[in-house]
Amino acid sequence: xxxxxxxxxxxxxxxxxxxxxxxxxxxxxxxxxxxxxxxxxxxxxxxxxxxxxxxxxxxxxxxxxxxxxxxxxxxxxxxxxxxxxxxxxxxxxxxxxxxxxxxxxxxxxxxxxxxxxxxxxxxxxxxxxxxxxxxxxxxxxxxxxxxxxxxxxxxxxxxxxxxxxxxxxxxxxxxxxxxxxxxxxxxxxxxxxxxxxxxxxxxxxxxxxxxxxxxxxxxxxxxxxxxxxxxxxxxxxxxxxxxxxxxxxxxxxxxxxxxxxxxxxxxxxxxxxxxxxxxxxxxxxxxxx
Amino acid sequence: xxxxxxxxxxxxxxxxxxxxxxxxxxxxxxxxxxxxxxxxxxxxxxxxxxxxxxxxxxxxxxxxxxxxxxxxxxxxxxxxxxxxxxxxxxxxxxxxxxxxxxxxxxxxxxxxxxxxxxxxxxxxxxxxxxxxxxxxxxxxxxxxxxxxxxxxxxxxxxxxxxxxxxxxxxxxxxxxxxxxxxxxxxxxxxxxxxxxxxxxxxxxxxxxxxxxxxxxxxxxxxxxxxxx
Numbered sequence: 001x002x003x004x005x006x007x008x009x010x011x012x013x014x015x016x017x018x019x020x021x022x023x024x025x026x027x028x029x030x031x032x033x034x035x036x037x038x039x040x041x042x043x044x045x046x047x048x049x050x051x052x053x054x055x056x057x058x059x060x061x062x063x064x065x066x067x068x069x070x071x072x073x074x075x076x077x078x079x080x081x082x083x084x085x086x087x088x089x090x091x092x093x094x095x096x097x098x099x100x101x102x103x104x105x106x107x108x109x110x111x112x113x114x115x116x117x118x119x120x121x122x123x124x125x126x127x128x129x130x131x132x133x134x135x136x137x138x139x140x141x142x143x144x145x146x147x148x149x150x151x152x153x154x155x156x157x158x159x160x161x162x163x164x165x166x167x168x169x170x171x172x173x174x175x176x177x178x179x180x181x182x183x184x185x186x187x188x189x190x191x192x193x194x195x196x197x198x199x200x201x202x203x204x205x206x207x208x209x210x211x212x213x214x215x216x217x218x219x220x221x222x223x224x225x226x227x228x229x230x231x232x233x234x235x236x237x238x239x240x241x242x243x244x245x246x247x248x249x250x251x252x253x254x255x256x257x258x259x260x261x262x263x264x265x266x267x268x269x270x271x272x273x274x275x276x277x278x279x280x281x282x283x284x285x286x287x288x289x
Numbered sequence: 290x291x292x293x294x295x296x297x298x299x300x301x302x303x304x305x306x307x308x309x310x311x312x313x314x315x316x317x318x319x320x321x322x323x324x325x326x327x328x329x330x331x332x333x334x335x336x337x338x339x340x341x342x343x344x345x346x347x348x349x350x351x352x353x354x355x356x357x358x359x360x361x362x363x364x365x366x367x368x369x370x371x372x373x374x375x376x377x378x379x380x381x382x383x384x385x386x387x388x389x390x391x392x393x394x395x396x397x398x399x400x401x402x403x404x405x406x407x408x409x410x411x412x413x414x415x416x417x418x419x420x421x422x423x424x425x426x427x428x429x430x431x432x433x434x435x436x437x438x439x440x441x442x443x444x445x446x447x448x449x450x451x452x453x454x455x456x457x458x459x460x461x462x463x464x465x466x467x468x469x470x471x472x473x474x475x476x477x478x479x480x481x482x483x484x485x486x487x488x489x490x491x492x493x494x495x496x497x498x499x500x501x502x503x504x505x506x507x508x509x510x511x512x513x514x515x516x517x
Contacts (some may be wrong), residue, residue, distance in 0.1 A: 079482055088482025151482050160467055162483045180467045188467035190479040191460070199464055202382055222372075 045254035048085075048093035049075050050164055051192050054078035055236065056212030056283055061274055066261050071232035072254055080163035080192070087241075088112060091247045096257040099164040099237045112247070113240040119263055120271055120284045121236040124168055126227040127197070127214055128154075128206035136206065141230030142172045151174060153185045155205030157196050160188030163236075169208045172232055197221055210235060212275070212283040236287070239263075295491035300498070306468075307385055311499070314472040317385055317459070318452040320394030325448050328393070329400025330441070337408030338399070338416070348405070356400035359391075363458030366391040372464070383464040388472075391458040396448045403444045442511050446504060453500055 053059060054076055063074050077087060081100045088096045089112050096113070097121050098104060107113045115157075126145050127134060134154040139145035149156050159166035160180070170177055178186035187205065189196050193213045200207035201221040214225065239262055241255040261267055275283035299307055336347065368374055370382045381387040412433045419429045434441070456474035463470035463478060473496045480489035 080484070083482050083484035086486060090486075153498070161479055187464075187469075190465040190467060190471065195460075195464075199383065269502070 034270045040257075042251045042254060043071060043073050045074045045095065045251055045258050047074050047095055047097060047258070048087045049076060049078050049097040050084055050099060051078050052099070052165065052210045052213055053097055055194065056210070056216060056220065056275075058212070058271070058274055058284065062151065062262075062267060062270055065266070066258065070164055070261070072257060074258065080159075081160050081167070082162040084088050088242050088247075090164045090221055091249060093242060094251045095239060095241050095258055097237060097239050099155055099166045099235055101236065101238075102165075102167065104238055104240060107240065111245070114243050116238050116240050117259065117263065118236050118238045118287055120286050121234055122211055123229065124165070124208055124235050125211050125214060126206060127221075127223045127226045128226045129204040130222070130224045132224075132226050134206065135203065138227045139227055139230070142175065142208070142227065142232045143230075145174070145227045145230075146172055149206050150178065153183075155185050155187060155200075155203050157187045157189055157200040157203065157205045157207045158198070159193070159196055160168050160190045161192075163193075165193060165210060168235065172208070179238065181254045197223070215275075215279045215281075237284075292487045292490035292494060295488060295496070296494035299491055299495055307495075308474050309468060310471050310473060311495075313385060313470065314453060314496075315499075316475075317388050317392065317472060318449055321389045321396060321452045322445060322449045324389065324393050325396040325400045325452075326445055329448075330398045330404050330444075332397075333401045333404025334408050336405040337412065350400075351398050351405070352401045355402045357395060357398065359395055359455050360461065361455035362391050363461035366394065366458070371481045382462065383466055383470055385463070385470055388459045388463040388470060391462045392452050392455060394457060395455065396451055398447050399451060400444060403447065404441070406446065407437065407440050408433070413439070423470050438514060439511055442507050446507055449503065450500060453496070 008133060032155055047059075049059070055078070059074075059076055063076075066079055067073060068127055077084070077093065079087070081098045081103060084093075084096055085100075085103055085107055088107070089110075096107075102118050104113070109114055124142070126142060128134070128136060129200050134145075134148045134152040136145040136148055139148065154275050156178075158169060158180070180186050181186040187199070187203065191199075194217060196207055197214060197217055199205070200220070200225050204222070206226070207223075211225075214221075214223075239259050241252065241259055243248055244250045244252045271284050272282060273280075275281060291321060302450070336344065366373060366387060367382070370376045370379065370387055372382070381390075415433055415436055418431055419432055424432070456478055459465075459470075460478065462474045463475065465471050465475040471479075471490075473492060477489050477492045477496070480492060482486075
């Protein structure tokens with residue numbers, strides 16, 4: 001008798017659960033008009049990206065629209081560009097969004113990436129003490145500003161972590177890159193953008209940063225933008241789908257859907273507007289297609 | 290497997306930067322262990338042997354602090370020594386000294402807590418017996434130390450191990466600055482962020498090997514002392 005009762009109870013529970021499930025599915029379809037006819041089979045897209053894209057708030061701003069429209073769920077892993085690319089090489093990401101041209105090109109040459117799709121950019125800025133002791137203001141470009149910092153031996157905080165920003169900084173130094181061991185004014189911090197900006201503020205040092213991260217932290221920093229424009233300060237972001245011929249177990253369809261949407265007019269319009277409300281300036285600009 | 294080979298290559302290549310990082314690591318761990326033990330061992334002995342008002346509260350406090358998250362200790366020290374903080378004028382932020390300060394805050398409660406429980410459980414009977422035999426206080430302290438040296442060494446090694454393995458606090462207050470405040474753990478964190486996972490693991494293996502050597506030396510010394 002007890003066994004029969006237990007079986008009955010189990011049946012009731014299964015039906016109840018099934019009914020609940022059906023209910024929520026119904027609600028989902030009725031509430032979001034744009035919901036897709038059928039949720040994709042493999043609904044999770046693993047996106048490996050850099051801290052600057054994620055910390056600036058761009059992805060949390062864009063992704064809900066994409067997810068509501070397609071039924072995909074994007075899992076964002078954010079790390080420095082070096083780690084972001086390595087994770088993709090290890091088979092832990094379907095698509096990457098990074099900003100280091102040379103590393104991106106070798107990623108594709110080694111067969112890991114399908115195609116490099118540059119789609120948006122912004123500018124690196126040089127921030128420093130409010131009284132600008134090295135007189136960097138009005139420099140022609142970042143290279144000229146760095147030369148002044150070097151000549152005056154003013155403190156400079158470098159990411160030193162092989163991130164996209166660090167690589168851009170090294171490119172600006174060119175052959176004049178300081179030696180962190182001998183040049184005590186050159187501080188190689190080996191940390192993320194936020195930690196480096198905090199350190200620059202503490203030490204009243206100069207620092208090369210992406211504009212978005214600086215603006216988001218401006219209130220807690222004792223630093224100003226001392227140089228905002230220069231021909232060598234452009235920072236281009238690209239999307240690359242991971243190559244299914246090289247790595248197995250990828251969600252290639254999902255990666256394609258994500259890239260297609262990111263390059264669509266809808267996403268472009270959203271990206272172009274991002275930042276205006278909060279900071280009064282757009283944080284990212286679109287590359288002409 | 291690649292990491293193991295890399296770890297040995299690293300050790301035998303005697304890379305200048307690696308040696309410098311190891312030097313900072315050992316200096317930081319040695320001083321923070323020494324200072325924590327200088328404060329923690331006598332304090333632990335005091336709590337373990339004497340009874341006084343508020344003792345149980347003090348013990349609870351110490352046991353809570355034993356579980357203090359390193360990031361919190363790091364933030365606390367950072368707030369004290371930041372440019373506009375109460376001790377900002379000392380200019381200690383992003384130096385090895387401040388890393389030692391943060392570590393001492395983390396480790397002293399551990400040394401105090403462990404030594405007080407150890408002394409309470411093992412030394413009390415010794416003291417009572419010794420009093421019964423009519424030995425003077427100096428002799429009693431000597432007896433306790435010599436009877437409990439294995440445990441004492443293990444307390445010191447626990448402190449050292451905690452100090453050498455810590456990353457959260459030292460990266461906040463030290464800043465992981467190359468050629469200055471970078472230690473093994475923050476170097477491992479940096480290589481991980483760079484995406485050089487196998488190299489990071491190799492550094493981890495080097496760190497473990499060094500910890501093993503320190504432990505082996507300590508147990509050798511204890512053995513020698515026992516044979517005397």
